[in-house]
Amino acid sequence: MYAELDETELFLMTETYMTIREMCDAFDVTPRTLRFYEAKELLFPERRGTKRLFTRRDRARLKLILRGKRFGFSLEDIRQLLDLYDPNKDNKEQMMRAYELGLQRLADLEARRTELEDIIADLKANLEWGAQFLSAPKAAAAG
Amino acid sequence: MYAELDETELFLMTETYMTIREMCDAFDVTPRTLRFYEAKELLFPERRGTKRLFTRRDRARLKLILRGKRFGFSLEDIRQLLDLYDPNKDNKEQMMRAYELGLQRLADLEARRTELEDIIADLKANLEWGAQFLSAPKAAAAG
């Protein structure tokens, strides 16, 4: 089993604690970024003395954070979304709100997907037109 | 014809020139934003005296700008992309580069689409799990 995972992923799953440097290497971020995310309450590494120890939970959250960023979400947006994936099982009230927010987000994402489809279709058409134009012998430039 | 277009879209297509205020109302942006985009050479409104007159071309570009922003592209990224949709037909060299860049972008977008599919699937699964949890009579909380 785990045949489909590469070394890094396996490492990320099994290693319970990771230092800040290991995190940086694994996720290609700077120490500053990780400390910043902690300050903004997106990550909650434990402390051994003064040093940070990042848990499996932190890794999962960071993965989602970086994902969200690629799609243009702000860190504050992401912070809200994270509670969805890491629900507070003790507070039914808060879970309900997280759930509602999740439904909203899902709708957003699906709208976004269709828009993305449109963009891709547009760009494809445009490129095909450009290709034809570029391959034309010369007279194609005339209107 | 044009039966599928609403009033606003029809207006945007037929009206050759638009004032800054009309643009703001039509696209829900501030004047500052439009002037800023002009300063950054994303838009090129003409001038009647001192006032700006936005053309059909400007509208098309603005639409793409706002689209790009929703997907987390920087204005600088977008500026490059715009040349794709508004090609310089006189410069074959530049068109070639735009075309190559377009292919690259297309690959990016398609990668992005699959990632978006994943995110949606994840979120859906998560929400279904949450729904079941929330609807459970009470004992579901036990391990």
Place this chain on the structure above:
DNA sequence: ACGCCGCGTTACGTTAACGTAAGCGTAAAT
């Protein structure tokens, strides 16, 4: 013992993408 990492904190610097305020010109309304 000494020097050097690697991590930590504090704090100031930076860039993008506008917001906001001041001051001027002009056109329409009263």
Place this chain on the structure above:
DNA sequence: ATTTACGCTTACGTTAACGTAACGCGGCGT
């Protein structure tokens, strides 16, 4: 003839998301 409204320019302010610099502490290789 004002007032009101909109538009222009110039310029300083703001927020997010880090970068970077200064300085201290604890381990450890020689």
